[in-house]
Amino acid sequence: MTEAALTELPAAAPGSKSEQAYQAVKGRIVEGTYTPGYRLVLGSIAKDLGVSVVPVREAIRRLEAEGLVKFERNVGATVAGIDPTEYLYTMQTLSIVEGAATALSAPLIDAVAIARARAMNEEMRECLDHFDPVRFTKLNQDFHSVLFEHCPNPHILDLVHRGWNRLAALRSSTFRFVPGRARDSVEEHENLLTLIEIGAGADEIEKAARLHRSATLDAYLRQTNNL
Amino acid sequence: MTEAALTELPAAAPGSKSEQAYQAVKGRIVEGTYTPGYRLVLGSIAKDLGVSVVPVREAIRRLEAEGLVKFERNVGATVAGIDPTEYLYTMQTLSIVEGAATALSAPLIDAVAIARARAMNEEMRECLDHFDPVRFTKLNQDFHSVLFEHCPNPHILDLVHRGWNRLAALRSSTFRFVPGRARDSVEEHENLLTLIEIGAGADEIEKAARLHRSATLDAYLRQTNNL
DNA sequence: AGGATAGTGATCGTATACGATTTCATACCC
DNA sequence: GGGTATGAAATCGTATACGATCACTATCCT
Numbered sequence: 001m002t003e004a005a006l007t008e009l010p011a012a013a014p015g016s017k018s019e020q021a022y023q024a025v026k027g028r029i030v031e032g033t034y035t036p037g038y039r040l041v042l043g044s045i046a047k048d049l050g051v052s053v054v055p056v057r058e059a060i061r062r063l064e065a066e067g068l069v070k071f072e073r074n075v076g077a078t079v080a081g082i083d084p085t086e087y088l089y090t091m092q093t094l095s096i097v098e099g100a101a102t103a104l105s106a107p108l109i110d111a112v113a114i115a116r117a118r119a120m121n122e123e124m125r126e127c128l129d130h131f132d133p134v135r136f137t138k139l140n141q142d143f144h145s146v147l148f149e150h151c152p153n154p155h156i157l158d159l160v161h162r163g164w165n166r167l168a169a170l171r172s173s174t175f176r177f178v179p180g181r182a183r184d185s186v187e188e189h190e191n192l193l194t195l196i197e198i199g200a201g202a203d204e205i206e207k208a209a210r211l212h213r214s215a216t217l218d219a220y221l222r223q224t225n226n227l
Numbered sequence: 228m229t230e231a232a233l234t235e236l237p238a239a240a241p242g243s244k245s246e247q248a249y250q251a252v253k254g255r256i257v258e259g260t261y262t263p264g265y266r267l268v269l270g271s272i273a274k275d276l277g278v279s280v281v282p283v284r285e286a287i288r289r290l291e292a293e294g295l296v297k298f299e300r301n302v303g304a305t306v307a308g309i310d311p312t313e314y315l316y317t318m319q320t321l322s323i324v325e326g327a328a329t330a331l332s333a334p335l336i337d338a339v340a341i342a343r344a345r346a347m348n349e350e351m352r353e354c355l356d357h358f359d360p361v362r363f364t365k366l367n368q369d370f371h372s373v374l375f376e377h378c379p380n381p382h383i384l385d386l387v388h389r390g391w392n393r394l395a396a397l398r399s400s401t402f403r404f405v406p407g408r409a410r411d412s413v414e415e416h417e418n419l420l421t422l423i424e425i426g427a428g429a430d431e432i433e434k435a436a437r438l439h440r441s442a443t444l445d446a447y448l449r450q451t452n453n454l
Numbered sequence: 455a456g457g458a459t460a461g462t463g464a465t466c467g468t469a470t471a472c473g474a475t476t477t478c479a480t481a482c483c484c
Numbered sequence: 485g486g487g488t489a490t491g492a493a494a495t496c497g498t499a500t501a502c503g504a505t506c507a508c509t510a511t512c513c514t
Contacts, residue, residue, distance in 0.1 A: 016300065017468070042496070052469045054281070057496085058288060065292055067382075073243065074475045074496050093382040100323045155294075155320040159386070244498070269466070279499045284466085301466050301505045 017051040022059035024049055029068050029079055030168040040069065040077040066162050068169050080169065084224065087170065091217040094163035098144070099210035101151040101160045102192070103202040108150035114193055117146040121189045128186070133177035143189060147196075147209075181219040188212045244278040249286035251276055256295050256306055257395045267296065267304040293389050295396050307396065311451065314397065318444040321390035325371070326437035328378040328387045329419070330429040335377035341420055344373040348416045355413070360404035370416060374423075374436075408446035415439045 025045065028034045040060060046053040060077050063069040067090075071077040080086075120143045127136040141164065151157045192212065195205050252272065255261045267287060273280040287304050290296040294317075298304040307313075347370045354363040368391065378384045419439065422432050 041494090043494090052467095053496090054468060054470095058285065061285060061288070062292070065289065072496095075477085076495065089380045089382050092380055093386075096323065096327045096383070153316045153319055155316050156323070159320075268464090270464090279497095280466090281498060281500095299466095302507085303465060 016055070017049075018055035018058045021045070021049055021051060021056045022062055025056075025059055026063060026068065026165070029063070030165055032171070034079045036079050036081040036170065038079040040079065042077070067166050080166075087220070088217065090163055090166050091213060091220075094160070094167070095210045095213035095217070097156055097159040097163065098148075098213055099206040101153075101156045102147050102209035103206035104153055104156065105148055105150040106196045106202070106205050107199070108152070109147070109196055113146050113150075114197060117143055118190075118193055120146070121186055121193070124182075124189070125186050128179060128182055131179075136177070136182060137171070140185070147192070178219055178223060181216060184215065185212070188215070243282070244276075245282035245285045248272070248276055248278060248283045249289055252283075252286055253290060253295065253392070256290070257392055259398070261306045263306050263308040263397065265306040267306065269304070294393050307393075314447070315444065317390060317393050318440060318447075321387070321394070322437045322440035322444070324383055324386040324390065325375075325440055326433040328380075328383045329374050329436035330433035331380060331383065332375055332377040333423045333429070333432050334426070335379070336374070336423055340373050340377075341424060344370050345417075345420055347373070348413055348420070351409075351416070352413050355406060355410055358406075363404070363409060364398070367412070374419070405446055405450060408443060411442065412439070415442070 025034070025040070034040070042053045042056050042060065046056045049056070060069055060071060064071045064077070067086075068080055069077050070080050120139050124136055124139045124143070127133075127139065144164075148157060148160055151160075188208070188211075192205070192208055195208055252261070252267070261267070269280045269283050269287065273283045276283065287296055287298055291298045291304070294313075295307055296304050297307050347366050351363055351366045351370070354360075354366065371391075375384060375387055378387075415435070415438075419432070419435055422435055
């Protein structure tokens, strides 16, 4: 459950080499093995995975469609870079679909799940004291996963996952842990949980979830402007 | 401009056979030549377009990712069918991203564009009197295009386009023209234009745009339940 | 006659091969 | 010496070929 329960929408057949290549390359991007700018050569990856170039090519194309890879004709593919504008657009889009997903999920989240989420949030608070950004980030993802996983609309859920993947891919070079913002974030999480618990209206929950991410974006912008 | 100014996000290289196949098949689906359930055989399409199966396969995969095609391993591809649940999800997702896109565009729409949109809306009103559903639908698309086309966030814009494409693909068998709803729709369009003109807040515009589509969905649900 | 089963055809998935385009380095000319 | 042209290497894009899987039919057994 803590492990990526990303049930992503339609894909290639589960056992196919194409799917295998997709998972492998995507994993290495999201995990950080392939950092932005890394050159993805079809032949090399194919040899590395022990498959032909055709499935690899298909995998790269899927990753391109998800914005994780840039693919130029007759030139090659590279892991998508860290364009601040792109970051802004991704965050903005995510704030919208994430807000919607949370609002749609809210009525379907049971007390057990809320308790689980709250425990995570408390542990995040501790991470702030011990300064453990890595665990904090992981917990943050799991926390929101609990809020999403009941979203009945698979399209919206898929969009949320794609956004998270993009951010994960950029994380290593873009994301910087800002303790001040992180502390606010934990409070916003608690507020969100409360809203869900008391059965607040969808509009209110959506707005709160959206602002939660917008605030992160604002913190990023403020930080970069202050350089 | 009236013609699909769909500048869709990353794609295959413009001149490639893959892109050519993609455009051809997508066009036939959206236009209605290939209706839901139509069997897409890679070899046949390849021969038909005068290319190999590899680019065709790639095109089909892209269409699958966009939800226009269903592709089963070792079985074949068919044009995506008319699952009422899927229709509901698509409309719900569209109401969200469309609302956001409209709100983001609003401040950037100039008076000329608004006048153009209003003219379209008035012509739609006339279409109701002469009962011309085809032209009404076309005008409706163009009307909303005017509202979208200035959306600064390309991701959101892309999501809106994908939603419209899915609806276009389903149109021929799902969509039924409901004059009562259409008349309300025209009024909502006018309200939207007014909100934009007076420089209403983003929240208000977003809510209005979202409700505009939700109302269409509701009308559909009411209609099917009354059968 | 009904159901299971083997055979046949069709279709997809992948590998390999080749041509086209780009990139980079080297040599040449001015 | 600097800029340009030429060549080779690398990489992608596509075609073709073959194996794997699935659906469908006709036959055989009970």
